[in-house]
Amino acid sequence: MIAHFVSQFPILVVVVPLLTMPLVVLAHRAFAAWALYLACTWAVFAMACALFARVATHGPIDYAVGGWAPPFGIELVIDSFNAVVLLLVAGMAAINSIYARASLAREIEPERLYLVYALMLACLAGLIGITVTGDAFNLFVFLEISSLSSYALIAMGPKRRALLSSFQYLIMGTVGGTFLLIGVGLAYMMTGTLNMADLATRLPAVFDTRTCQAALAFIVVGLSLKAALFPAHIWLPNAYTYAPSSVTAFIAATSTKVAVYALIRFVFTVFGASYAFEQLPLNQVLLGLSAIAMIAASLAAIFQTDVKRLLAWSSVAQMGYIVTGFALASTAGLSASLVHIVNHGLIKGALFMAVGAMAWRTRTTSINDLAGLGRTMPFTSAAFVVGGLSLIGVPATAGFISKWALLSAILAAGHYLIAALVLIASLLAVIYVGKVVEALYFRPRDAEASNHDAGEAPLAMQIATWALIALNVAIGLHASPELTATGRAAHALIGGGA
């Protein structure tokens, strides 16, 4: 009985949030809605942990939805690669659920709160769906679920600019979604199948056709838009800046990461690295673009006056690291990519949470208005400092592990120029993180402001922030388990096994 229940986990991680969503709407009261959201995210997290452990010990899980055998039915596949991504998404949602209540209560009127929780669950279901599905069309459906809910969530931000940002994202996201659909459609046209594993076996026969090349191109461009890969990043800074704090913390840590995961999945599993990187020059394109992203977006971050926007630009730069990793098309590079997908999720999640806690107190995220908070909000400011160090990649933080993995992969491939660019980008991070830290600690608090907003953020928000910070440090000191898992995942993907 229990074993049967456990064997349904692959579908349950998607279905539970989807089914909790209407319950949240029915509950309507803010507290009840939050309680359901909390219970649901932690249940999903628990299932994700169980799945991760199972994949680690027993190998990949194939699950035929509704009992319809693939390739005719939809198949869910959890292997050592997406198990890691699944754990990240579910974990971030769980930690975010602790944080969200106090944070959202400050930014959104009470009678609309239940809608936010419902949408967050829809977004979670979508992201997890993308992660676990083994079906190309199904992936598009889940991508749209997560995107549509993201548009609505961003539009709920406390400032009116949120609407415009959401619209901007809607346009770009729809273009991205449509491109993906066109690409998948072309692949279907050539092979008559939508199952990823099946596609992988049938596509090589038609590799030489224009249609197949166009399919890959459409899919890569579409997913790059969702992943905010330079130059398709323009929606991201506004979206992150104007969304409610806890929404930003969740989306920044998961959404673009899942899109990159989908990109990796299509390139490595469906089309195969040799086709994308050897017959077509995709790696040259991606390496070039991500190099520009690292430098240009880091420079842009330096000149921002709003902390959320600064971190958003930094995210664009960090996507450059992730894409650089897998564009190397080596096991080490792919492993570095996955490491940074996880670590950057933890870093940005923590940083956006810290900024959200400051915004809770001051109702602003402009760097000038946060001056002097080091004194009045010592714990939150300290969390920002540690998170910032992790973003820079100082030893004993998760960011260092990413940098180490990425640098050794790049040097092993002999790309010395790119190695230098990665290092330059981390030095630029010193500047933009330092800018915020200087404001927090070295500038006096505005006397008028400090009268009514002295004190720390609510305990729950601090606990959630520090939980992520602690994870950053723990990974930084003892990264062997993480690197073992990502190494195995990369090996499975490059080795051709699903």
Next chain:
Amino acid sequence: MSGAWLIALVAWPGVMSLAIGAAGRWPNLREAVSVITGLVLLAGAILLIGPIAAGERPSVTLFSILPGLDFTFTLEPLGLVFALVAATLWPLTTFYAAGYMRGNREGHQTRFFICFALAISAAIGIALAGNLLTLFLFYEMMTLVTYPLVTHHGDAESRVSGRIYLGVLLTTSIGLFLPAIVITWMLAGTLTFTHGGILANTGLGPKGAMALYALFVFGIGKAAVMPMHRWLPSAMVAPTPVSALLHAVAVVKAGVFSVLKITVYIFGLDYAFKTGASEPFLWLASITIILASVIAIYCDNLKKRLAYSTIGQLSYIVLGSALATKLGAVSGSLHIVTHAFGKITLFFCAGAIYTATHRKYVSQLNGMGRAMPLTFAAFTIAALSLIGLPPMGGAWSKWYLMSGSAGVEEYALLGVLALSSLLNIVYLLDIPARAFFLRGDNNVPTAIREAPAACVVPLCLTAAGCIALFFAAHPIIDFVSSALGEGA
């Protein structure tokens, strides 16, 4: 000796920083905790001398940071010498700092003492690190925990200096040191400090070895080889105890100690000598020695003059490492000790002068020797030690450095060292000469007296240490030589 002892040594100052923080409201208790913590640390380090001299190499691994790369402490003679220097001078500095900080009514004293303890923890961590990654971790920790000390005053000047401090140290360490470590890891497959080095059998040719050595030495910005030296004069905005312990001893010595350790245990003396990997640094260090000394002559700000003097003296140690001979390494580690005692005394004196008179410039010191005889006497002793005259400890390190240079037949280096001694005389002895032999200007208030006893006693002790080292140098040399074994 068990490995747990090593963990305890590194963790002890860090853990006690919590106690220092908890005692923040009672300044006397707080300083007492600091001093006692320092003395216990010193006792702990002294207990290790016996076993290490007997050839024990205690080692402990806590966990693996990356697969195949552990968080490891291993104690060997070079590290113990550095740890002992830091542990000896810390309690003295704390004692001094108590007098200085109160005498000058500095704010944020609790934060100050906490960061101090953390910086010492980092220094001990560097001294005991068993591999390059562990060393790097503590190296960066040291940069970060000393940043609040440099920017202690929180004004615009310290903010700008703090930027230069972090900017140079982080840029060099992330931009050069880290890639050097990654490259070493990829070549050798290990980063463990190993007797005889780990690079010898990797097939790295002379040119590659030279480039890698350059990445390391320039990457270790704390060693302040020009042009990576700019952070050190900037750091002088910090309160004087910080300049004394951290920017004359712990931080800068962590830099040159790392260079020494990498030369001996990563490259290996034989390999470095054979490939000539370190040869360019004989000349880069020489240039730094001469240039820094010349700049020091023109610095009127006393602390800045001492900072440039430190830059020059650090390059003695880099030079000793770059000789890549046993004699060079021995002279380098001996100079770590003698320069530490000499320079901390000079900074203590500068701080005592500032506390008593609020004067920062050399040109203001005319005729003050009569009013502050102890301070200026100590200054003279320490200056003579740095110049390298007997009967001060500095004589030996210069002696061995010169014989090391002669040993590899680089006679031009002898000229550099001799010229540097002359320049040292010009910029260091200038100060006591003004104080004792020149007449003070008329607007000097007559009531100048010595600084508080808490300031004067430590500086007399460290000055006495400079003399004692002249007689105690040989045990140190034997101790260090035992680490390097047979060979060139």
